[in-house]
Amino acid sequence: MARINKNESRAPRSMQISSFPELDDPKAIGATITAEIDGKDVKVPMGTTILEAAKKLGVRIPTLCHHADLCVAGVCRICVVEVEGQRTLQASCAYPITAPIKVRTYSAKVRRARRHILDLMLSKHYGECYACARSNNCELQALAKEYGVDKFRFGHPSEPLFEVDRSSYAIHRDMNKCILCRRCIRTCIDLQEVGVLEVIDRSDKTRVATFMDKPLSDVICINCGQCINRCPTSALRANDPTDELWAAIDDPKKHVVIQTAPSPRAAMGECFGLEPGTPVTKELNTALRRCGFDRVFDTNFTADLTIIEEGTELLLRLYKALVEKDETVALPQFTSCSPGWVKYLEHFYPDYTDNLSSAKSPQQMFGSVIKTYYAQKHNIDPTDIVSVALMPCAAKKFECNRPEMTSSGYKDVDYGLTTREMATMISEAGLDLPSLPQSDFDDPFGQATGSGVIFGATGGVMEAAIRSVVELVCGIKVENLFDHADVVPVRGFEGVKYAELPITAVGPVPEILAHLVPNWDWLKGATLKVAVCHGTANAHRVMEDIKAGGKFSECHFIEFMACPGGCLGGGGQPIPTSPEIRAARAKAIYAEDSGSEVRKSHENPAVLELYSKFLTDGPCGHKAHKLLHTHYTPRGKYIT
Amino acid sequence: MQNSTYGNLTFSTVKPGEALAKAKNMKPVDIIAAMSDSGMKGRGGAGFPTSIKWNLAAAAKGDEKFVVCNADEGEPGTFKDRVILTDYPELVFEGMTIAAMAIGAKVGIVYLRGEYAYLTKQLEDLLAKCREENLLGKNVLGKQGFDFDIEIRMGSGAYVCGEETALIESLEGQRGEPRNRPPFPVDTGFMGRPTIVNNVETLAWASCIIAKGPEWFNAIGTEKSKGPKLFSISGDCEKPGVYELPMGITIAELLAEVGGANAKAVQIGGASGQCVPKTQFDRQIAFEDIATGGSVIVFGPERDMLTVAHNFMEFFVEESCGQCTPCREGNAKLLEGVNMLREGKCSMSYLKELCALGETMQLASKCGLGQSSPNAFLSIVSNFEQEMMGRTN
């Protein structure tokens, strides 16, 4: 496994602390230092922040601008502590311990400062907690409670100061709730390297803004929603369609179907007090039915379908390039199931739209299948169908509104719903998710495969593709190459993963692909090179390498996911998020795969039935092309 | 503009090139030792011992090091750096070169206040002349292996960019916002490299110290505050202008010198300094008593101290970079409080609350701006209690 070096962070250095000790200082390597915090000693490596050292002792220091995924800012000042010998209080998140120190984390000065800081924040924070999407999940609210705030010492706005920006399909921005912790900025610039948000103006007029203060819909926002996941308040939230959805559910004429992606079920429990990584797949099915959805489908069905279409497309590209010597074929082929990534590419690398697989994402494939195949099969007028997608994602809300996503003749997917929004609907229905009985998904799309499930984690699409390619091309069981069909080299949270798969032998062309290629002989002896990356910062690195003709330009297939960790870390997932929480969700996802009866996309009986009964001209055939494929818009960065 | 300089400045007695010719033959440790023996402390306001700063940067590891001259001079009531840059710029450039010898830097940068743009031509011409005379460039004055050159970069009017880490951010092309400290610039400065940032006056004195010897400098001033200091005097006095006076001078002595004997109060250290009432005019201007970067504003008997407080608070509300909560929101609250007092709408208890907030700002703000911005407000409220109390309701 090769890895691209972690590039230096692009965040302003004012927001970083240098890493002590210097690695080339032999004295410093492994050096530890003792800090005394609230009278207790703790030994920590040189350069550990006071905040981390306190954590080790079980001492909790409140934070707001600090976030486990982001570089240090030290701007909210709520984490200040008293360091003996220092005239001023120190921000514990930004103070590296390099000499023995004595710290007091809740002295009178500290408590008063924290209370003042909260009072100051509240003096600018418009809104009432009971009328807020983040009530009970708001860090400002929690701290106000913790520090006994019982009045607005320095006032409180009675009128909103800013208009809410509701221009985006995916993300709404309400600067009235912003406390200027700048986590969204660091998320956008540093974590995702998109750079839509920055600070403008100064002093008490300082605010977070887009380029030229344009509405979010008019800038290069990729809708990943990572900023939402890291906003401590409700200044950033997803565009919530639940009111319309309830109305559809309450309308007896409407046939409301929902597809659920693999990641929400691995995380929804968190909204109901369960530990991260507690799967609630079957309880969720019950909850959705009780909420009033007429059918509950598994997006994994179309994840499997995606693998067949996208895999076939790859093989066809390779055939054209290797056998027909067609030099115009765009390789490597990029996955296209992450709508945040797709929009990122459209803005930042518009010359590479041909590299994107034309296969739609599983959500959109399901949308067109439901309003065509399913509608016909069950004799339902597609105009009466309301098609909902439960997704871990904010960008899916944008994706379903793309004008080209109407190949069924209707809007293929009517609403993209986040995990958080669904959790609210469930509690609104008076349901306690964890205690509900279990139930299965509805037919005719049946139980999907383990390959569909792992789409939720970074590397999952690649793993699913490898499982199928090995069996369909090499004619051998994937278990012969990878124990238990676990393609370990593409798993894990490393930013960029790279793997090679030598094709030493080939098998016969399976029936489902027989109309496309005469044989696989031309692949014999070839080495399939693939890469996987998650988070657009890593995508940036890979794309720059490709542009420079580096090793990733020699790949055949690259999986890109906009969100750190893949969909399980999506912008629609429960808040908070952290590396540990995402790892727990991944565990749940791989466990579900491991326990699946069928684990390979090409063995999904419902998918095979779809090809035999509906998409009769096979994968990448005419019909499939019309319904399951799409095209992209080179947008560029210059927006009028 | 106050341009008058009173009396002869020591700077006029040091010939251009004199200091550098001496320094050329000194080892870096000797230069630093001379600075240490002189007892020199930074003239930019914070009063950090110059030798320690240089020593830290000399010891720090880095493939490159930088000397930055802080010519952002933004503190209200300060104009002595402008006088130095106009009349004695060669001493500043020499000081930078000497500092570069001491720490091992090849590049020097003058960060010039935006309003001083008119000085650039003159400074660039001097730099060109220095290059011709090999006072800058390769093997400076024939000293093998010592290459050093200076470039001028413009600030654009933000007061906070005088704070050394914000200055560095600005030099790097970022929004001028102070960094977290530690790490300090001597360790992680411009482009992440060891960097010393020194005030214009500090660098000019460094040249004098090398030229005249550290003993001369050390003999002037008090125990903890050595040497002469330039003061920018403005306000209600007869002879405003730039003065060279010994450290440790009392306020009364200073006022006598400048013709401000009937002052009611003096603001020492600019907007971020403190407002000293008549009853305390026997106090010394020195790091151990009332420190200043050089700004002294005299308030005559007619001045309304609330208006003074209002002016200062307006300044900070304008100039806070907006990064950290206490300074961003706190200054606006203090200004609001001053306005309430003026309108007779501030209760005693709210005034107390504001004073407590001011203390929090001093303690919890991220940089020196927020930490010192309530000083004027707090000192006016406590020193002119009578004037304030009459205004509460």
Ligand SMILES: Cc1cc2nc3c(=O)[nH]c(=O)nc-3n(C[C@H](O)[C@H](O)[C@H](O)COP(=O)(O)O)c2cc1C
């Ligand atoms: C808000 C703020 C503004 C400052 N402005 C200046 C300035 O204009 N000029 C200056 O020399 N130092 C200024 N300083 C001090 C610098 O941060 C730094 O301490 C100084 O340049 C160090 O030089 P010295 O050691 O020679 O005094 C300012 C500090 C703060 C907090």
Ligand code: SF4
């Ligand atoms: S104290 Fe003021 S100027 Fe300094 S970092 Fe904070 S907001 Fe910016």
